[in-house]
Amino acid sequence: MTNEIKDSIKVRIRDLNLYYGNNHALHNINMDLHKNKITALIGPSGCGKSTFLRCLNRMNDLIRSVKVDGQVIIDEKNIYDKDVDEVAVRKRVGMVFQQPNPFPKSIYENVAYAPLKHGLIKKGHHCDDLVEKSLVQAGLWNEVKDKLKEPGTSLSGGQQQRLCIARTIAVQPDVILMDEPTSALDPISTEKIEALMLELKKKYTIIIVTHNMQQAGRIADYTAFFHLGDLIEYDETETIFINPSEKKTEDYITGRYG
Amino acid sequence: MRFLLMSAAAVSILTTFGVLFSILFEAIEFFQMRSFWYFISGIEWSPGVEDSKFGALPIFSGTFIITFIALSVALPIGLGSAIFMSEYASFSLRDKLKPLLEILAGIPTVVYGFFAAITVAPAIVSFFEIFGIHASFNSALASGIVMGIMIIPVISSLSDDVIRAVPDSQRKASLALGMTKSETIKAIVLPSALPGIISATLLGLSKALGETMIVVMAAGMRPNLSWNMLEDMTTVTVRIVDALVGDHEFDSPETLSAFALGLVLFAVTLVLNIVSVALIRKFKEKYKVNTL
Amino acid sequence: MTYFKSESSSVSKLSSSQKKIKTDNPFYDPSLQKRHAQARRFKFLTVASIIFAISFLVFFLGDMIVKGLPAFQQSYMLIDVTYNEKTVDSTRKAIDKKYRRIVSRSWLRDIPAMVEQDPSLMNTTQATWVLVNHQVDQYMKGHYYKIKNKYLNIVKEKQAVGELELRFNTIFFTHGDSKIPENSGIKSAIIGSILTLIVTMIIAFPLGVMTAVYLEEFAHDSYWTQLIEININNLAAIPSILFGLLGLAVFINLFGMPRSSPLVGGLTLALMTLPIIIVSARAALRSVPDSIRQAGYGLGLTKIQVVQDHVMPLAFPGIMTGSIIGLSQAMGETAPLIIIGMIAFIPDSPSSIFQAATVMPAQIFTWAGMPERAYIERTAAGIMVLLSILISLNALAIYLRKKFEVNW
Numbered sequence: 001m002t003n004e005i006k007d008s009i010k011v012r013i014r015d016l017n018l019y020y021g022n023n024h025a026l027h028n029i030n031m032d033l034h035k036n037k038i039t040a041l042i043g044p045s046g047c048g049k050s051t052f053l054r055c056l057n058r059m060n061d062l063i064r065s066v067k068v069d070g071q072v073i074i075d076e077k078n079i080y081d082k083d084v085d086e087v088a089v090r091k092r093v094g095m096v097f098q099q100p101n102p103f104p105k106s107i108y109e110n111v112a113y114a115p116l117k118h119g120l121i122k123k124g125h126h127c128d129d130l131v132e133k134s135l136v137q138a139g140l141w142n143e144v145k146d147k148l149k150e151p152g153t154s155l156s157g158g159q160q161q162r163l164c165i166a167r168t169i170a171v172q173p174d175v176i177l178m179d180e181p182t183s184a185l186d187p188i189s190t191e192k193i194e195a196l197m198l199e200l201k202k203k204y205t206i207i208i209v210t211h212n213m214q215q216a217g218r219i220a221d222y223t224a225f226f227h228l229g230d231l232i233e234y235d236e237t238e239t240i241f242i243n244p245s246e247k248k249t250e251d252y253i254t255g256r257y258g
Numbered sequence: 259m260r261f262l263l264m265s266a267a268a269v270s271i272l273t274t275f276g277v278l279f280s281i282l283f284e285a286i287e288f289f290q291m292r293s294f295w296y297f298i299s300g301i302e303w304s305p306g307v308e309d310s311k312f313g314a315l316p317i318f319s320g321t322f323i324i325t326f327i328a329l330s331v332a333l334p335i336g337l338g339s340a341i342f343m344s345e346y347a348s349f350s351l352r353d354k355l356k357p358l359l360e361i362l363a364g365i366p367t368v369v370y371g372f373f374a375a376i377t378v379a380p381a382i383v384s385f386f387e388i389f390g391i392h393a394s395f396n397s398a399l400a401s402g403i404v405m406g407i408m409i410i411p412v413i414s415s416l417s418d419d420v421i422r423a424v425p426d427s428q429r430k431a432s433l434a435l436g437m438t439k440s441e442t443i444k445a446i447v448l449p450s451a452l453p454g455i456i457s458a459t460l461l462g463l464s465k466a467l468g469e470t471m472i473v474v475m476a477a478g479m480r481p482n483l484s485w486n487m488l489e490d491m492t493t494v495t496v497r498i499v500d501a502l503v504g505d506h507e508f509d510s511p512e513t514l515s516a517f518a519l520g521l522v523l524f525a526v527t528l529v530l531n532i533v534s535v536a537l538i539r540k541f542k543e544k545y546k547v548n549t550l
Numbered sequence: 551m552t553y554f555k556s557e558s559s560s561v562s563k564l565s566s567s568q569k570k571i572k573t574d575n576p577f578y579d580p581s582l583q584k585r586h587a588q589a590r591r592f593k594f595l596t597v598a599s600i601i602f603a604i605s606f607l608v609f610f611l612g613d614m615i616v617k618g619l620p621a622f623q624q625s626y627m628l629i630d631v632t633y634n635e636k637t638v639d640s641t642r643k644a645i646d647k648k649y650r651r652i653v654s655r656s657w658l659r660d661i662p663a664m665v666e667q668d669p670s671l672m673n674t675t676q677a678t679w680v681l682v683n684h685q686v687d688q689y690m691k692g693h694y695y696k697i698k699n700k701y702l703n704i705v706k707e708k709q710a711v712g713e714l715e716l717r718f719n720t721i722f723f724t725h726g727d728s729k730i731p732e733n734s735g736i737k738s739a740i741i742g743s744i745l746t747l748i749v750t751m752i753i754a755f756p757l758g759v760m761t762a763v764y765l766e767e768f769a770h771d772s773y774w775t776q777l778i779e780i781n782i783n784n785l786a787a788i789p790s791i792l793f794g795l796l797g798l799a800v801f802i803n804l805f806g807m808p809r810s811s812p813l814v815g816g817l818t819l820a821l822m823t824l825p826i827i828i829v830s831a832r833a834a835l836r837s838v839p840d841s842i843r844q845a846g847y848g849l850g851l852t853k854i855q856v857v858q859d860h861v862m863p864l865a866f867p868g869i870m871t872g873s874i875i876g877l878s879q880a881m882g883e884t885a886p887l888i889i890i891g892m893i894a895f896i897p898d899s900p901s902s903i904f905q906a907a908t909v910m911p912a913q914i915f916t917w918a919g920m921p922e923r924a925y926i927e928r929t930a931a932g933i934m935v936l937l938s939i940l941i942s943l944n945a946l947a948i949y950l951r952k953k954f955e956v957n958w
C-alpha cells in the first residue's frame with residue numbers, strides 16, 4: 001500500500017462482527033472508507049446499516065446487549081482498543097440522526113453547547129464566532145442570524161436538520177455519520193442538505209445511510225450494499241449502479257426487492 | 259341510571275366545597291371575634307389565657323422552617339434516586355427499587371411520628387451534645403428530617419416518570435456530540451424535565467405543609483419565632499390539633515382559631531396543587547406524553 | 551508536527567507506559583479525565599441517594615422490630631393463689647403479701663371472673679402462672695425498670711428457680727386499651743378500625759366506581775366533566791387534617807352524629823379515599839378496549855347493559871386493586887380521626903358504628919404519648935401489626951393486578 005493511498009483512507013474496518021445478544025447482526029465486515037469522500041450505505045431495511053454506522057462512533061456501546069468484535073481503525077488507531085475513550089471517539093466522529101433532534105434550547109445554545117463542554121472555546125466572542133462559522137457552514141446562518149435566541153425546535157424540519165449538522169461540525173470532527181438524514185424531510189429541504197453535504201466533504205469524511213438510491217447516486221463517491229448483515233459489495237458509486245459484480249446488488253438496484 | 263351516576267360524580271365536587279365552606283364559615287366567625295390583620299402578622303399566640311392573643315406569625319415561621327428542612331432532605335435524595343432509577347439502573351433493578359421506595363410513601367405518618375420522637379429526636383440531642391450545643395427534644399430538625407424522608411417518594415416517583423418521558427433522541431444527540439453521561443443528564447435531560455421536577459417538588463411541599471402526625475408527635479407546641487432548627491417549634495397543623503382536642507367551647511376563639519389556620523393551609527395547598535398540575539400539563543403537551 | 555511539540559513539554563512527567571499511550575493514540579484527550587471524574591462523582595451521588603433512602607427503610611423497619619418484638623412476650627410468675635369468698639371480695643388477699651407489688655393489678659382484678667368461669671377453683675389454693683406488673687416485665691426483658699430492692703430479690707429468686715418466665719403475650723391481641731400497661735392490647739383498636747373501614751368502603755366504593763363509570767362511559771368532554779376532574783385532583787391534594795375539620799363541622803356539629811364514632815370516622819375517611827378509587831377505577835375502565843363495547847352494541851345492547859355486563863367484569867380486578875390501595879391508605883390515616891375525637895380511651899371493643907371507638911393508628915398515637923416504658927414497646931408492636939396488615943393488603947393488590955393483568 002503506497003503512502004498516498006494510505007493517506008486517503010480515513011477509516012479501516014477489519015473483521016467487524018456485532019451481536020445483539022444472540023442475534024448476529026453484522027458478519028465479518030471489511031471496508032476502507034475514503035477521506036473527504038461521501039460513502040453511502042444502502043440496503044433493505046433491517047440489514048444492519050444503522051448498526052454498522054453506530055459502530056463507527058461507538059454509539060452501540062449504549063445498548064446493553066451489544067457485543068462488538070473486530071477493529072475499526074481511525075487514523076491508525078483501533079477505536080475499540082482499551083485505551084480509547086468512547087467520548088473522545090464521538091468528539092471526532094460526529095453523528096446526525098434520521099429525525100431532526102435539536103435540544104429544547106435556543107439555536108445559539110444548540111450549537112455552542114458541545115464546544116463549550118469540550119473546552120474548545122470559552123464563552124464570549126470566540127464562542128459567537130464559532131456559532132456563526134458553524135451555522136454558515138451548515139448553510140443556515142442567513143435564515144437564523146436574527147433569531148439566535150429562539151428555541152431550536154421552532155425551526156422547520158429541514159432547518160432543524162441543518163441545525164443538527166451545524167451542532168455536529170461545531171465540535172470540529174473529522175468524520176460525520178448521517179443516518180437517513182433526509183428521510184423525514186420534504187424534497188426542497190432534502191436538496192439543500194444534499195448540496196450542503198457536497199460542500200462539507202471538502203473538510204470532512206462523510207458516511208451516509210440512505211434508503212433512497214437516487215440520493216446515493218447523486219452525492220456519494222462510494223457506495224456499499226448491505227444485505228442481512230453482510231457487506232455484499234462496496235465500490236465506486238458508478239460501478240455499483242452501472243456495473244455491479246453481485247447479483248444481489250443488481251436486484252436491489254433495479255428494485256427487485258427492498 | 260345516568261342521573262344516579264351523575265349525582266355520584268357530584269359528590270366529589272360537594273366534598274371539595276364542603277371542606278372549603280365548613281372551614282370558611284368557622285374561620286369567618288373567628289375573624290369576627292379577632293382581627294384578621296393581627297392573625298397574619300401578630301407574633302404572639304396565647305390561647306386559653308385571660309387576654310388571649312392569636313398572632314400566627316410564629317406558627318407560620320415554624321411551619322416554614324420544618325418544611326424547608328424537609329425539602330432540603332427530600333429534594334436532593336428524591337431527585338438523586340429518580341436520576342439513578344431512570345438513567346443508570348437496569349430495567350429489572352428499577353422495577354425492584356421503585357416499589358421499595360413506594361413503601362416509604364405507604365408507611366402511615368403516625369409511624370413516622372413515633373420514629374421521629376423516639377429515635378431521631380434523642381439522636382439529634384446526643385449528637386449536638388458532643389459539640390456542647392443544646393438541642394431540644396422537640397427540635398424542628400428531627401421532625402423536618404423525618405418529614406423529608408416521608409416525601410422522598412413523592413418527589414422521586416414523579417421525577418422518575420418525567421425524566422423517563424424525556425425523549426431518548428435528545429440523550430443520543432448529546433452523547434453523539436461526545437458528552438459524558440452526567441453532562442448529558444445535567445445539561446439536556448434535567449432542563450427538559452424541569453417543569454415536572456418542579457411540579458413534583460410543589461406536591462412534596464404541599465404534603466409537608468399539611469403533614470400533621472409527625473409534627474404533633476415530634477415537634478413542639480410552643481409558637482416560637484426563631485431561626486434555630488434545634489429549638490422546638492410548632493406548626494399550623496399542630497395548633498389545629500391542639501385547638502380542637504382541648505376542652506374549649508366550640509364557639510370560643512380558641513377552637514375557631516383552628517379553622518382560621520385551616521383556611522390558610524387550604525388556600526396554600528390548593529394554589530400549590532393548581533400550579534403543579536399546570537406545570538405537568540405543560541410538560542405533557544411539550545413531549546406529547548400521556549402516561550403521566 | 552505541532553502535535554509532538556506541545557506534547558513533549560509534559561512528557562517528562564509521565565511514566566513510559568503513559569507516554570506510549572499518549573503518542574500513538576490520536577484519541578488521547580487529557581481534559582477528559584476531569585470530565586469522567588465528574589461523571590463518576592455525579593453517578594455516585596445518585597447511587598448514594600437511593601442507598602440512603604433504602605437503608606433508611608431498612609433501618610427504620612429494623613428499629614420498629616427491635617423495639618416492638620419484646621411486646622409480643624409477657625412475664626408470668628408461678629405463685630400460690632387462694633380462691634375463696636374473702637379473696638373474691640378483696641382480690642389482693644388471694645396472694646402472699648410479698649407478691650403484691652409484683653403481680654399485675656389487672657390479673658387480680660380478674661379473679662372473680664375466673665372463679666365464676668370455673669367454680670371448682672372455689673376454696674382451693676393453686677400454684678398458678680400469674681401475670682406480673684410491667685416493671686417486673688421490663689426487668690425480665692433487660693430494659694430499664696424501677697423495682698424496690700426488697701421485691702427485686704424475690705423476683706430474682708423466682709427467676710432463678712424458673713418460676714418467672716416470658717410467654718407469648720396473648721393479652722396484646724385479646725384486650726383493649728388499659729391504663730395498666732401489662733393489661734393493654736390492640737384488640738379494640740382493631741375492631742374500631744374494621745368498623746370504621748367498613749363504613750368507609752360502603753360509602754367510597756360505590757360512589758367512586760359510579761363516578762368513574764360516569765366520567766369514562768357517559769360524560770362528554772364538557773365544562774361539567776372538566777370541573778369534576780379538576781375537583782377530584784384537588785380533593786386528592788387537600789391535607790388530610792382538613793377533612794377532620796370538615797368531619798367536625800359538618801358531620802358532628804351540623805348533622806349531630808356521635809363524636810368519636812366509627813360512623814363519623816368512616817364518613818370522613820370515605821371522602822379522602824374517594825379520589826383514589828375514582829382515579830384507579832377510571833384507569834381500569836379505560837384499559838378495557840373499545841372493541842368489547844362495540845361488540846356489545848353490535849348485539850343491540852343498551853349502553854348501561856354494555857357497561858354492566860361487558861365492561862365492568864373486565865375492569866373489576868383493576869378497580870379492586872385501586873380500592874384495596876385506597877383502603878390501606880385510609881387504614882393508616884390518623885390526623886382527621888384525632889380531630890373528630892377518635893383518640894378516646896377505649897378499653898372495650900365497640901359493638902356498633904355509633905359507639906365511641908379508636909382505630910389502630912390512633913391507638914399507636916395514644917400509646918406513643920404514654921410515659922411508661924412498657925407502652926413504647928406496645929407502640930412499636932402496634933406499628934408492626936399495622937404495617938403487617940398494610941403490607942398484606944398491598945401484596946394482595948399487587949397479586950390481583952398480576953393475576954388479572956391482560957395485555958390487550
Ligand SMILES: Nc1ncnc2c1ncn2[C@@H]1O[C@H](COP(=O)(O)OP(=O)(O)O)[C@@H](O)[C@H]1O
Pocket residue numbers: 020023025043044045046047048049050051052063
Ligand atoms: N437496539 C437493538 N437491539 C436489538 N436488536 C437490534 C437493535 N437495533 C437493531 N437491531 C437488529 O439489528 C438488525 C439491523 O438493524 P438496523 O441496523 O437498524 O438495520 P437498518 O438500519 O439497515 O434498517 C435488525 O435485525 C434489528 O432487528
Ligand SMILES: [Mg+2]
Pocket residue numbers: 049050051179
Ligand atoms: Mg436504520
